[in-house]
Amino acid sequence: GNSVTQMEGPVTLSEEAFLTINCTYTATGYPSLFWYVQYPGEGLQLLLKATKADDKGSNKGFEATYRKETTSFHLEKGSVQVSDSAVYFCALSFNTGFQKLVFGTGTRLLVSP
């Protein structure tokens, strides 16, 4: 079946540190890949996405590249801020049917000043 695996959290970093959150997927076919972010007390918000192999999604300094050969979509940011503290979810969906999302467990990021 289709599934997403994310690294366990929490990830604790100091401000301006480099961030990587690993995400790998298993899928039959060629899914679109997403990163969602959930800030405290809020819903999941789309952070970035990529729809085909070698696409790079980017937003707010975050980026992730769709790697078909390693079935990965790792999230990176060069310099994190305290305001980036949140839970990050990797997800996939297919462009057929009603496009339900298949999520990973989420990774909590804590950034200290």
Added chain:
Amino acid sequence: EPEVTQTPSHQVTQMGQEVILRCVPISNHLYFYWYRQILGQKVEFLVSFYNNEISEKSEIFDDQFSVERPDGSNFTLKIRSTKLEDSAMYFCASKEGLAAYNEQFFGPGTRLTVL
């Protein structure tokens, strides 16, 4: 900016009771979804809904669950007889269309605790 809202934010109920979780999707959206996340586990798809019908449901969505769009704005998830294992965060989402550029917008979630 339009947003998806959910009520209540936290619901506590006794095992065997019925609960209704409420969602107000974004007004021009046509596709609606429920997901849930049991503590420490993955966010799981429950059901999608379009044109007043269930379009897809997961194996989790058994006869204890139902969804309804009773009026033009609300989208509800009912659990008829709650079990301890139904304790989870429930997320509602909506989407304007199925084009690749349309994203699913999520509500903040309802935390359901079954005692």
